[in-house]
Amino acid sequence: MEIGKEVSDFSCFDEQWQRVLARDKGSDGQFFYAVKTTGIYCLPSCPSRKPKVENIAFYDSIDAAKKGGFRACKRCKPDIYL
Numbered sequence: 572m573e574i575g576k577e578v579s580d581f582s583c584f585d586e587q588w589q590r591v592l593a594r595d596k597g598s599d600g601q602f603f604y605a606v607k608t609t610g611i612y613c614l615p616s617c618p619s620r621k622p623k624v625e626n627i628a629f630y631d632s633i634d635a636a637k638k639g640g641f642r643a644c645k646r647c648k649p650d651i652y653l
């Protein structure tokens with residue numbers, strides 16, 4: 572990922588989504604995904620069932636996810652990266 576690149580960039584989005592699907596622990600803390608239907612944000616390695624790709628948003632920080640109106644997932648506890 573290039574430094575300063577927008578998280579919403581499609582090619583980047585696709586790569587991040589692949590990491591979420593793979594529950595890639597190495598991505599934990601690098602980015603977070605939020606589920607619009609449940610209002611929570613998660614670590615890429617979260618063990619919970621994966622949402623549909625159209626229902627997620629990616630954030631590069633927890634602050635950004637919180638500002639987006641999301642709260643921390645109780646399973647993967649992303650706030651350890653705050």
Ligand SMILES: [Zn+2]
Binds near residue numbers: 614617645647
């Ligand atoms: Zn989670």
